[in-house]
Amino acid sequence: MENFYIKTHIYFGEGSLDRLSQIQNKKVFIVTDPFMVSSGMINVITEKLQSNNVTIFSDIVPDPPIQLVVKGIDAMQKSAPEVIIALGGGSAIDAAKAMKDFAKQITSIKDVEFIAIPTTSGTGSEVTSFAVITDNEKGTKYPLVSDALLPDVAILDPDLVKSVPAKITADTGMDVITHALEAYVSTQANDFTDALAEKALVLAFKYLMPAYKNGKDMEAREKMHNASCLAGIAFNSVSLGLNHGIAHVIGGKFHVPHGRTNSILLPYIIDFNADIRGYDTNEFSRAAKKYAHIAKLLGLSASNARMGVRSLINEIKKMQKEMDMPTNLKACGVSVDEVNKLKEEIANLALQDACTATNPKVPTTLEVVEIINKIKD
Structure with a gap:
């Protein structure tokens, strides 16, 4: 029940x-x-x-x-x-x-x-x-x-929120998207939380860029505020995933803003969770199919799960570029040597984080280290 x-x-x-x-x-x-x-x-x-x-x-x-x-x-x-x-x-x-x-x-x-x-x-x-x-x-x-x-x-x-600086609007907006996507593919996701996550994502992908470009756009501000709340209700019920598991540790170690860390991780976490290996559509994971469904809702190319996942990742990278967001930890002022020194500790702590328990794909320490290697520089 x-x-x-x-x-x-x-x-x-x-x-x-x-x-x-x-x-x-x-x-x-x-x-x-x-x-x-x-x-x-x-x-x-x-x-x-x-x-x-x-x-x-x-x-x-x-x-x-x-x-x-x-x-x-x-x-x-x-x-x-x-x-x-x-x-x-x-x-x-x-x-x-x-x-x-x-x-x-x-x-x-x-x-x-x-x-x-x-x-x-x-x-x-x-x-x-x-x-x-x-x-x-x-x-x-x-x-x-x-x-x-x-x-x-x-x-x-x-x-x-109309006076929130553009950089913080970008960070927090990507946090909304991460919350909604992680709730959507959570192992505990259900019809009720899916509805909330889907609506949050449709709003965020439509209104984040207008809110970033013009903070006085009250329609965009209101819709992003609502999207944040909708995503919050969704993940409060079904938790999050590895994206937050890693982000919590990185934030504690290096003091990179939380939304910015989530944004950096997000393309790699989607790719990891989708776990697309073969070409047979029957082999696509549940997460891959759900990511592809979101891509369709957003009007992106998604004739199959492989294309849908790739389109979603590309759209996120496009938004990051348009909002001039860093895409690795080095760009946030974090030493690559320091990351190399701590990456196994970060990985092990991320695996212990409560959010990681509901990730759609169970990660190993080595797989988390590989993700950290991808985001360090």
Whole structure:
């Protein structure tokens, strides 16, 4: 027996921030990053709240470390909030999830409404039971997985993403595509998650380039925001795959932005998962057939699975080129010698990552090392 459910109440489209006006006379704790404060974007949130008791914790940094979560729990305990709002990208939302969950276990804070407001279109963290916290000393990222991490409310207001720089739009957009593709070929994929992943991919392939070229294109911004959320719902139910398994380790070791790492890996992971060897259509893997189906949905050449997989990979490479994205780790400032030194460790850690468990093709250490060799320079 399988199941599918959505806990989070989603408000989307222009004006969706008005949902915050329902919060009246409550103690509010906002988790965000320094830029949201210095840019004044935090005021867009606080002005909507019907409350004079607002605490802002704005120490969030990329790849939030364990020490930051501890600091946030201390601040949260002092404010004793009734509502927690996470405002920002995946780092802010993930940190807020960890703070809330641990605070519930070790402090008197129990029943608190949790609202996630993403300011990038990429992680889908606003609708997932996942959070990633970093141990800087070990250079390792730890995924937290629990339904207790799911926000009660997600607000997807495109006004909050219209000023996102083009480079970050590219990184986060490719993250959306990776999420949707990995969920689509996951060993746990089902009719419900396939529908969400397919829609996310159709939207992302149509609207990522317009959003990249013109950040003020509100239709493109809204559609990418929705695509990110749809992909998040899909992978929250059926998990991801080897792409994220490797990306988590590389991010922890070399601090390359997560979406950028996913993008670099994606063509090679598709090729690996498709595992096309023969010419007999009956020999094509389930993953190859699903990739080819996506190619057809996108209007790419896909007369058979082999051609569909190749077309999908080529389209991704074309987008990477048009968005001036790096296609190897060296272009991200990572030393090839350092990768060579750590590649077996990276491979072994990737195999242990929870996301890798649902990859459509079971990888070996040697196969992961081969993929790492392809992306190093």
